[in-house]
Amino acid sequence: MSRLVFINGKMVPRQEAGVSVFDHGFLYGDGVFEGIRAYNGRIFRLKEHIRRLYQSAHHIMLEMPYDEETMARNVVETVRANHLKDAYIRVVVSRGVGDLGLDPRKCKECSVVIIADSIVLYPDELYEQGLKVISVPTRRNAVDALDPQIKSLNYLNNILVKIEANQAGVMEAIMLNRDGYVTEGSGDNLFIVRRGNLITPPSYLGILEGITRNAVIELARKEGLTVLEAPFTRHDLYIAEECFLTGTAAEIIPVIEVDMRRIGTGRPGPITRRLMESFRELARSEGTPVY
Ligand code: PXG
Numbered sequence: 132m133s134r135l136v137f138i139n140g141k142m143v144p145r146q147e148a149g150v151s152v153f154d155h156g157f158l159y160g161d162g163v164f165e166g167i168r169a170y171n172g173r174i175f176r177l178k179e180h181i182r183r184l185y186q187s188a189h190h191i192m193l194e195m196p197y198d199e200e201t202m203a204r205n206v207v208e209t210v211r212a213n214h215l216k217d218a219y220i221r222v223v224v225s226r227g228v229g230d231l232g233l234d235p236r237k238c239k240e241c242s243v244v245i246i247a248d249s250i251v252l253y254p255d256e257l258y259e260q261g262l263k264v265i266s267v268p269t270r271r272n273a274v275d276a277l278d279p280q281i282k283s284l285n286y287l288n289n290i291l292v293k294i295e296a297n298q299a300g301v302m303e304a305i306m307l308n309r310d311g312y313v314t315e316g317s318g319d320n321l322f323i324v325r326r327g328n329l330i331t332p333p334s335y336l337g338i339l340e341g342i343t344r345n346a347v348i349e350l351a352r353k354e355g356l357t358v359l360e361a362p363f364t365r366h367d368l369y370i371a372e373e374c375f376l377t378g379t380a381a382e383i384i385p386v387i388e389v390d391m392r393r394i395g396t397g398r399p400g401p402i403t404r405r406l407m408e409s410f411r412e413l414a415r416s417e418g419t420p421v422y
Pocket residue numbers: 166289315316317318319320338339340341342343344377378379380
């Protein structure tokens with residue numbers, strides 16, 4: 132069955148779905164996006180994702196064509212039109228068609244694209260055995276240059292890190308900020324366990340404030356764990372009792388080695404395992420129904 136892509140209010144067959152080469156999203160990465168997941172016919176934290184999309188747009192002064200409720204409805208419609216129950220949804224809003232100059236005033240209206248596709252899951256072994264990761268020389272974008280809280284179409288910082296991970300033969304890599312504090316992975320947030328408490332970097336260090344991260348913080352607190360948003364260094368990472376990454380695509384994935392240093396016992400720890408279980412339950416039980 133051919134998939135339908137939402138482009139500026141129309142459902143277009145995938146093969147015909149395209150945007151202009153003069154779109155500033157293509158020419159300059161001028162735009163914002165979201166990656167959202169649906170589990171068994173329910174869209175996980177849809178409102179929160181749309182909220183973040185509008186906050187990213189607000190920062191870059193990109194005028195949205197309609198309100199958050201309408202955007203959420205369009206996302207639901209796109210999943211429904213593709214008869215998907217489990218899905219990966221990409222919402223892209225670019226500055227729109229302009230000329231070859233940088234000036235966004237040349238772009239009269241933004242382009243809205245919503246893609247709903249089947250989700251490609253990571254192999255089960257990764258969750259059972261845990262990931263080996265490295266920290267990389269490429270630093271996270273500085274908050275006073277391009278704040279990582281903007282989920283912008285300019286993802287080169289993250290792609291350079293992915294290249295470094297690929298070169299090193301690992302699945303994911305960790306970025307530090309310019310002061311040497313740990314920030315996040317190329318597409319995931321990071322947590323460590325220390326003395327039984329969870330610690331995750333605060334957003335002012337330069338991270339995307341992940342929807343999964345926030346869900347994990349809520350879950351952990353509900354389960355009686357202490358969660359701190361506090362800066363830490365590679366040393367703290369190396370001596371952590373446990374470590375894991377969170378993201379829409381990966382959910383919660385254990386990390387068992389960083390820069391050739393074993394983390395904890397070298398196997399996914401008990402707190403990580405417990406949170407993985409409660410997150411799976413949460414993701415499958417709540418969410419905006421599509422059907
Ligand atoms: N940090 C960064 C830099 C991200 O891009 C996350 C953290 C996790 O945020 P959420 O809200 O998903 O918990 C992300 C989002 C992919 C892919 O294909 C991953 C993301 C975005 C786009 C694509 O792996 N991660």
